Structures are given as structure tokens and as C-alpha cells.
Amino acid sequence: MNENRNTDTNSDNSDFNQNAENIENDVNKDKEITQESNTNLDKPETEHIELQVNEEALREQTQQFESLMKEVDSLNTELSSMDAIKHERKLMAELKEKILSLFLIPKSDRDNYIEKIQEKFELLKVTTEKLKEEKNAKLDENLKIIEPKIHEVLKEAESPENFTEIRKKLIDLQAEIKDFELHRDRKDDFFSLVQKAFESLNEKQDAEREKYEMEISENYLNIKPVVAESIKFAIQTDNYNKAREKLIECQNELKKLKLKKDHLDELFGLIRKAFENVNAKQDAEREEQKEKSIENYNAIKPLVSEAIVFADTTDDYESARKRLIDTQKAIKEKTLTRNQRDELYGAIREVFNRLNEKQDANREEFLEECNQNYAKLEIAVNEACAYIDFTNNLNDIREGLIAVQDEVKIVKLTRSQRNELFKRIRVGFSQFDEKRNSFIKSRKKQKESETEEIQSNTKEETTKSDEVSNSVRIQKEIEETQAKIENIDNELNKLDEK
Known part of the structure; x- marks a missing residue:
């Protein structure tokens, strides 16, 4: 890096000196031409005109020289940015050319200010070197900051778990490198590494996509017969709970697998139709059971009433209890709606409670006799x-x-x-x-x-x-x-x- 900086500085100096020499050579040629023309003039009138012209030119160049002297004196060598230094160096070169072009001004005066410009140019070179050193130090610090992050992201890109996420990280890293002040060669190296990481990521993603395509195709071929078997079972069985369980298990299995959206929609659609078929069958059966439950309810209600009357009127608690239990079993065996079953069971429960209350009252007398005995x-x-x-x-x-x-x-x-x-x-x-x-x-x-x-x-x-x-x-x-x-x-x- 120091070699690059020295090369830039030497190049600027040589350009500056070369421009100055070219201007001085042009001025000397003009002088020689003027002198030759003066010696060749034989007529006094021509000499008089030339003297007038030279006086006006001298006066004009003197004014220009005085103005240029002020500009030279006002040249600033304590600058804080490279842009300002470049502008000042350009101004020095222009002033040098302008001073050298004033051939009517005594050479000693011109050389004096050319030397001043050169001195300020040297001071400016020192300032330039200082700024370059400061900038290089800052760039080195920036390099220390960003380089670990670059290596971290690049290492993560070598074994990506989420292509979208790592691609976003590389894009963000690329933008950060672009905005970060770094040495040009290092910045180019980093851009190159990021570009290679993008290319490697694309290759891996293509391979992963191909593997994914094969996996989802294989999954579809494997799961389709399972779905068909589940649907067949759900349609043929009379156990609607098991049918739904089978279909739900199949749905859950589909959710776990990697499948194309159209394949997934196709299989879920088949399962949905199977659910609709099961629901339709169950609705028809419920309607049939509803009619049957009314018939069964009308048949068993008198038996329940007889058992209740018997339990309320007898003192044979064991027989009453047995008859109520037999009636409960008969209710259990019949096809009834939940409300019908709850009604009949509730009536029997109330009788059981009354029976227990009567038996508890007799039990007190029994216990008293037992204690005496x-x-x-x-x-x-x-x-x-x-x-x-x-x-x-x-x-x-x-x-x-x-x-x-x-x-x-x-x-x-x-x-x-x-x-x-x-x-x-x-x-x-x-x-x-x-x-x-x-x-x-x-x-x-x-x-x-x-x-x-x-x-x-x-x-x-x-x-x-x-x-x-x-x-x-x-x-x-x-x-x-x-x-x-x-x-x-x-x-x-x-x-x-x-």
C-alpha cells in the first residue's frame, strides 16, 4: 500500500513539473520569436508601434503578475481532505503556467514565485502524505472491523441451512462492503469472495432443488396408496369414529411430508370427499336411528314405570334394587337418543335415591337393635x-x-x-x-x-x-x-x- 501511495505522489509531482517545463519552453520560444522579429525590423515606424505594444503588454502582464502573486501568497497547504488537496494542486499548476506565460515579467521575479509555488507544493505533498497515512490507518481499522464478519458469513455460506436467509446475508454483506471505506484492492478481493460464495450457493441450491424434486416425487408415490387405503377403509367401515381417526391420521401424515402444492391439494381433496361421504352415511344412519329410538322409547317406558312403582311400594329392597338394575340393563341394550336415555336413567336414579333413604331409615332401627343385642x-x-x-x-x-x-x-x-x-x-x-x-x-x-x-x-x-x-x-x-x-x-x- 505504501508503494502505491508513493507512486501516486511521484506521478503527481512529475505531472506538475512536466506541465511547468512545457509552459516555460513555450514562453522561451515566444521570446526568441519576438527577438528575431525585433532585429529584422528596419523601419522606425514599425519599432515605434512595437514599443507601444510592448508597453501595453508589459503593463497588462504586470497587473496579471500582481494578481497572481496574491493568489500564490494565498495558497493553502493546511488542508483536511484529498479533494481539497487535488483542487489546490490543480490551482498551483494553473498559477505556475500563468506565471510562466508572463514573458515580459523579469525572469527572476517569475522564478521567485515559481519557487514559492514549488515550496507550497512540497508542503502540500507533506499534508497529502499525512492525510494518506491517516486514511490508510482508518482503512486498516475498517478492515479489522469488517473482515471477521465477512469470513463469518462466507463460512456460513459454505454449509447453508436456509438458502434464502444466507442469500440475504450475502446481499447485505455486499452492500456493507460497498459502503465501507476500504483499500481498493481489498475491497475488490472481498467482492470477488462474495461473488464466488453466490456462485457456490447457486450450485448448492440447484443440487438441493434437484434432491427436493426427487424427494417430493418419491413421497407422492409412497403416500398415494396409503391415502387410497385410508379412504377405502373409511367408506367401507360402519365405525364412523375409527373412519375419522384413520382419515385424520392420513391428513397428519400428509402435513409432515414434503409434497408439491398440486399433489397436496389433490390428496387433501380426496380425503375431504371421504369425510363428506362418512358424514352423509352417518347422517342417514342417525335419521334411521332417530325413528328406531322413538319406537324403542315407547316400548321400554312402561317397563321403567312398572319398576319404579314396584320399588316405591315394596319393602323388599333387594328385589326392588335387582329389578331396577335389570331395567337399567334393558335401557342400555336399546337404541335411544341421549335425551331419552338420560330421562330414563334419571328416573331410575331418583328411585334408587328414595330406596336408599327408606333403607337408611330402617337401618337406624336395625342398628339400635344390634347395639342392644x-x-x-x-x-x-x-x-x-x-x-x-x-x-x-x-x-x-x-x-x-x-x-x-x-x-x-x-x-x-x-x-x-x-x-x-x-x-x-x-x-x-x-x-x-x-x-x-x-x-x-x-x-x-x-x-x-x-x-x-x-x-x-x-x-x-x-x-x-x-x-x-x-x-x-x-x-x-x-x-x-x-x-x-x-x-x-x-x-x-x-x-x-x-
Whole structure:
């Protein structure tokens, strides 16, 4: 860049000096011609005329020279723009030519002002260099600012995701480079890079467009049979909800695919006609169902009324509830409109509510009786269980527990109350089993002791036979008791299952 600037400056100086030399040569030639003409004049009249002419010319050139002197003195070398410098340099060259053309002015005077012009020209050269350096520094700063952005956009253009967006960025970048003050060679380089990026982008876009055309053509060929199958299903099926679901799924699939607008319009149009066909079929069926629902409503309404009357008049809540439930099932099986179905179901619901209210009122009496029975039976169960600790008569204990257990079975009680009493009775039977086992063990030990005593005393065999008979009898009693206990356990288990 410095070489370019030096070349420009040297070129300006050489042009300026060349112009000055040409003007001076022309002036010298004029002088020589004038001198030759003066020497060749022989007539005094001619000399007189020439003197008058020279005096007028001298006076005129002197005035011009004075004016030019002022202009030279007023030349400005402290300029702040290259345009002003160019204008001033042009003015200096013109002044130099004008001064050199004043051949009647003494050469020393002319040379003096030519030298002044040259001095100012040199000062102007310094100013020019300074401005050029400042401008170059500014251009370098501008280059630092815009160059990263240029490379960023160009790099993005190498792998574009959105051709329209990157093309806009390149156009904006091109305009920005154009408006940005940069070195001419760098600006040209950047324009060239942007142009290459445009060309590369066009090639990629053409390839992408070709790929896109192939993709949409393939998508159309693949999706068309799917659309046809969905339409066929929607037209043939009697399940209108599934028909619509199938068509909607097909629509959603179309929205996801890349297709030409005319292909898309064609397929959506076919689906739209299928929707219209489904709607027409459903409307016809609804009209038919409407007539059928009126017939069914007139047929089932009396059954509902009979079930309601029965439920309102009977005290057999279970039968009333069963009949109402059967009526509900009959309504469910019939083809009815929503309003008809809601009306019939609503009437049955009201009866159910009245039935529950009546049953709740009776339940209060039932609960009161259950609580009274529970209080009495609780005392009886506690007494039967306490009796275990106050007697060794196993039969009495067992009979007492069985008796209270039978009473719990038949008396009115809530499920929780009955379960609580059965739980206490089971505890009583467990205590009875422990006591019975302890008794059997004690009797057995006693018999063993007696047997040993008999053996040690060597009693008679008859006595032994009697003892054996007693032992057999006791054992038989134990077995009978054990059988009764097992029967009790079985009954308790059956009650638990209930």
C-alpha cells in the first residue's frame, strides 16, 4: 500500500513539473520569436508601434503578475481532505503556467514565485502524505472491523441451512462492503469472495432443488396408496369414529411430508370427499336411528314405570334394587337418543335415591337393635370366658361356649359386632383347649403314678385289670371330648368363612 501511495505522489509531482517545463519552453520560444522579429525590423515606424505594444503588454502582464502573486501568497497547504488537496494542486499548476506565460515579467521575479509555488507544493505533498497515512490507518481499522464478519458469513455460506436467509446475508454483506471505506484492492478481493460464495450457493441450491424434486416425487408415490387405503377403509367401515381417526391420521401424515402444492391439494381433496361421504352415511344412519329410538322409547317406558312403582311400594329392597338394575340393563341394550336415555336413567336414579333413604331409615332401627343385642351378648361371652378359670368341669365350660356361640349366630348384629364376638369366643376356646390339655396331662401323670405304685406293691392281677379298665374308660372320655372340641373348631371355621 505504501508503494502505491508513493507512486501516486511521484506521478503527481512529475505531472506538475512536466506541465511547468512545457509552459516555460513555450514562453522561451515566444521570446526568441519576438527577438528575431525585433532585429529584422528596419523601419522606425514599425519599432515605434512595437514599443507601444510592448508597453501595453508589459503593463497588462504586470497587473496579471500582481494578481497572481496574491493568489500564490494565498495558497493553502493546511488542508483536511484529498479533494481539497487535488483542487489546490490543480490551482498551483494553473498559477505556475500563468506565471510562466508572463514573458515580459523579469525572469527572476517569475522564478521567485515559481519557487514559492514549488515550496507550497512540497508542503502540500507533506499534508497529502499525512492525510494518506491517516486514511490508510482508518482503512486498516475498517478492515479489522469488517473482515471477521465477512469470513463469518462466507463460512456460513459454505454449509447453508436456509438458502434464502444466507442469500440475504450475502446481499447485505455486499452492500456493507460497498459502503465501507476500504483499500481498493481489498475491497475488490472481498467482492470477488462474495461473488464466488453466490456462485457456490447457486450450485448448492440447484443440487438441493434437484434432491427436493426427487424427494417430493418419491413421497407422492409412497403416500398415494396409503391415502387410497385410508379412504377405502373409511367408506367401507360402519365405525364412523375409527373412519375419522384413520382419515385424520392420513391428513397428519400428509402435513409432515414434503409434497408439491398440486399433489397436496389433490390428496387433501380426496380425503375431504371421504369425510363428506362418512358424514352423509352417518347422517342417514342417525335419521334411521332417530325413528328406531322413538319406537324403542315407547316400548321400554312402561317397563321403567312398572319398576319404579314396584320399588316405591315394596319393602323388599333387594328385589326392588335387582329389578331396577335389570331395567337399567334393558335401557342400555336399546337404541335411544341421549335425551331419552338420560330421562330414563334419571328416573331410575331418583328411585334408587328414595330406596336408599327408606333403607337408611330402617337401618337406624336395625342398628339400635344390634347395639342392644351386642351389649347383652358381650356380657354373656365375657361370663363364658371367665367361667373357664372358676371350674374344672370341661363339659360345662364347653357347653357354655357353644351356647353363647349359637346365640351370636342367630341374633341381629352388624358384621363388625358379630366378628368381634366370634373373635372373643375363639379366644375362650383357646383357653379351654389349654385347660383341657393340662387336665389330660395331669390325669395321665396321676395314672402313671398309680400304675407304678401298683407294680411296686405287686397287687393282684384283678386289681391291675380294674385299673386298666379305668384307664381305658378315661382315655375314651378324652377321645370323646377331643371329638367334640374338633366339632366346635369346625363350626368356628365355618362361621369365619361366612
